Amino acid sequence: MKKQKILFLLDLDHTLIYGSFSEKETGELLFQHNKYLKVYKRDLAEDLIVQCKSKGHIIVYTTALRQYAKSICTKLNIEPIALLSRKNCKSVDGKHKKIINVEWLNNYDKIVIIDDSPNVWLAENDKIEFLVPDEFRGEADDKGLHKIIEIIKSY
Numbered sequence: 664m665k666k667q668k669i670l671f672l673l674d675l676d677h678t679l680i681y682g683s684f685s686e687k688e689t690g691e692l693l694f695q696h697n698k699y700l701k702v703y704k705r706d707l708a709e710d711l712i713v714q715c716k717s718k719g720h721i722i723v724y725t726t727a728l729r730q731y732a733k734s735i736c737t738k739l740n741i742e743p744i745a746l747l748s749r750k751n752c753k754s755v756d757g758k759h760k761k762i763i764n765v766e767w768l769n770n771y772d773k774i775v776i777i778d779d780s781p782n783v784w785l786a787e788n789d790k791i792e793f794l795v796p797d798e799f800r801g802e803a804d805d806k807g808l809h810k811i812i813e814i815i816k817s818y
Contacts, residue, residue, distance in 0.1 A: 669719030669818060670771040672761075673743070674778035675735050676727055679708045681801040688801030693738050696731060703801040704739070707808040711777070712741055714815040719771075720744045726752055726759040726783065753785065760785045773818075777811060 676682060680693060681703045690703035715721050722745045725732045729748035736743060752759035763786045767774055774791045776784060779798045794814060796807040 667719075667772040667818070668770070669773045669775060670767055671715040671719055671721045672724050672774060672776045672778070673712075673715065673721055673741070674776075674780070675723060675725045675732055677779045677798045677800070678777060678796060679705050679711070679739065679799075680735055681705070681799050682731075683801055689803035690801040690805065691803070694734065696734065702735065702738075705799045705808060706803070706805050707812060708739060711808050711812050711815070712739060714812050715777075716742075718815060718818050719773075719775075722747060722767075724751070724761050725749070726761070755785070759783065762786075763788065763791065775815070775818075 673679065681690065682700050683703060684699050688703050693702045693704040696702050721741060721743045723732060723736055723741060723743040724747040726749050732746055732748050736746060749759055753762050761784045768788055768790055775794060776791060777794045779796055781793045781795050794811045796811055799805055799807060
């Protein structure tokens with residue numbers, strides 16, 4: 664049996680990390696983005712990335728600004744084949760919506776979207792599967808990625 668070609672579309676904010684202006688969160692600090700904004704890493708974020716890398720290709724797709732997203736990718740060692748940011752989104756009623764590239768549908772057997780906000784996607788296709796973790800808000804005891812990692816291991 665031929666191995667499935669899988670593309671993982673990873674969200675950053677509230678999925679793998681949490682950016683906060685508060686003085687201190689309970690989660691693990693990933694880095695200080697600027698004078699005010701601290702970025703916290705979700706527990707098991709690196710394990711999720713390793714699993715995705717072992718099963719297919721990764722594209723990071725975020726509504727955040729590109730430079731911010733690039734810093735997060737570097738700190739988490741994601742090494743995506745592409746980094747799509749706010750400028751790659753479609754504006755619908757003043758909101759940024761993530762869109763599926765037809766080329767991805769043509770080149771992959773399965774597209775797995777890992778995003779805490781599936782409502783930001785303009786995506787309907789039999790090849791697309793959503794894995795939706797609870798929203799991450801910087802808590803040290805967060806276990807929202809555990810179930811998703813187990814699902815990815817089964818691919």
